[in-house]
Amino acid sequence: MAYRYGFSMIVTPTFEDVGVFNRGIGENSEVASKEMYVFEDRGGRTFALRPEGTAPVVRAFIQHSPTLPFKAWYFTPAFRYERPQKGRFREHHQLGVEVLGSEDAAIDIETISLLNDFFQAVGLRKYRVLINSMGHDECRQNYVEVLKAYLSTHVSELCEEHQKVWDQNTLRLLDCKKPSCVEVTNKGPQLPAHLCAPCSEHFSSVVLGLSTIGVKCELTPRLVRGFDYYTRTTFEFVSDALDSAQNAIGGGGRYDKLAEQLGGSPTAGIGFGSGVERLLLALEAEGVTEPSISRTPQVFVVDTTEVDVATTICHSLRSAGIAAVRAYDHRSMKAQMKVADKSGARFALLVGPQENAVGQITIRDLRGDERTEQVSVAQQDIVTEVLSRLGK
RNA sequence: GUGGGCGUAGCUCAGUUGGUUAGAGCGCCAGGUUGUGGUCCUGGAGGUCGCGGGUUCGAACCCCGUCGCUCACCCCA
Known part of the structure; x- marks a missing residue:
């Protein structure tokens, strides 16, 4: 702006x-x-x-x-x-x-x-x-003089604190929120009138x-x-x-x-x-709520192989503009699935020894609740497959 | 600079008149389900009780100091 x-x-x-x-x-x-x-x-x-x-x-x-x-x-x-x-x-x-x-x-x-x-x-x-x-400068100085002159005759009406310091940093007194000070200054000379x-x-x-x-x-x-x-x-x-x-x-x-x-x-x-x-x-x-930008990943790669194919898969997905995350430390499939669920990703891409042996990836829709909905595709087709499933 | 409140597990907190091994919920980890999440069940890990000193046979608890956080004042955004 x-x-x-x-x-x-x-x-x-x-x-x-x-x-x-x-x-x-x-x-x-x-x-x-x-x-x-x-x-x-x-x-x-x-x-x-x-x-x-x-x-x-x-x-x-x-x-x-x-x-x-x-x-x-x-x-x-x-x-x-x-x-x-x-x-x-x-x-x-x-x-x-x-x-x-x-x-x-x-x-x-x-x-x-x-x-x-x-x-x-x-x-x-x-x-x-x-x-x-x-x-x-001059307007302000003139006004401060006028204000001081006025205040000097009303010191006792000011708030406790300003009764002591009214003649130093006098302008600040206008900022005082105490009713007593507000009343006195309201009745006194006003700044714009002295410009x-x-x-x-x-x-x-x-x-x-x-x-x-x-x-x-x-x-x-x-x-x-x-x-x-x-x-x-x-x-x-x-x-x-x-x-x-x-x-x-x-x-x-x-x-x-x-x-x-x-x-x-x-x-x-x-x-x-x-x-x-x-x-x-x-x-x-x-009560204004900011429009929250979705930052949830789109796919989660679950890799249970010994060789870490997730690195390559994630990289090609990300290169294609897909938000892809994964688990680390070679955890169990169950553990990785839990993380996948929490990540909010729409799909889990599963690669275990079985898939990897035949060069495939299993796609699991995390919205569904049946394993039968799973489909396996060839690893080299994964990017186009994910893109079409995400509706792009 | 002034005054009040609070510091206990990753988070939110409980903890009796000072009394043995400091608890709960959530979260986390594991198992039930030897390749499958969300629900459920079972088990587990995790704490110098902010820090330092003092009182006491014994302190998370009482006292003093200190640091941090928080609310308010002043003032500012």
Whole structure:
């Protein structure tokens, strides 16, 4: 699907210099400060196992300076040093895309639309798309000042924890789920109202564009994401089939300053990441069953000769495109038949000393229950015989 | 980083107030059927009771530590 949108695949290393993540995600963010798997190599360099997908892609982009716009998708493991629980693991897999080189609202729309298409395609239905704009640096700083000023007069109404830390990392407070905090922030100044004209206009274009192509979004002024690099558009897909503690099945946003922060020339960017394990949980919670591809073998070769003719027989069957399995270790016919039955194969092909002496193979339909249904054919005809019996 | 729960056979689990040789179901192996699966019957293999220390005549059981898993919080996917 990503190819349909013009993305090419990118693979980045499993670990990077720790600075890539510290500078990208923000050293004060929860993830960078205490959730990274950090280690030293023999040369004393400090690395971190990739905790998210965006920073490495941007690093690679800077290093190779491809032509713009650069559109890449990835499927990669991600690591967070934290206490695992339902829907949250130390190692999980993220499916994501990144677009670098343009701040066109059309790219925001395309990116969000892609993720939406993807969820639709896998059968997910009970989810919502939350969207917000954080503005550029100045907008955000201005807003934080306004928010702080407002909060300073309502400190006592905040939740216990935030009464202590309300004036540091103030934006995060919008994320607090405690009713007290929610109420206070709901009544307070809202982020979108404090955007500068260009940012505000950009945001409107994104929202309008999405509604034009039928992607329903919920304007969520309190949506502030955990990485420091976000600017302007931020979005999150939340599943209504999962507990709210880990209902985010995908999210992302614009990061127009990230390339600069990582030492490249100023380049706008946007992307999303989606946790595959959590997506699977959401699908399960919705009762969506994945179409199971049949992986049962078609024939099972039972060989009780001394000379192991199964190897040759299996090879010719497999060369003809037939899924053929067999038993090993020269077990008794009874034992091999049991394995054949469990394998789910439609036919058992029996070769014992008797058959082998006359160059034949006995075909036994494992669906039937009578031995009289067995037929013997010449070994050189086995492939065509099996193919015709399988209906090909 | 914080708080709870759990670690006993390959799997799911039981195990009494601490008491001899630690059990069940499923799975696995073999025999009944000397060349034939799925059902049935019979038998069998398989366990340093997570690990280390302590208490005790005696520990799967009690105490301490440790590691792992799990659920929740924080935060994120």
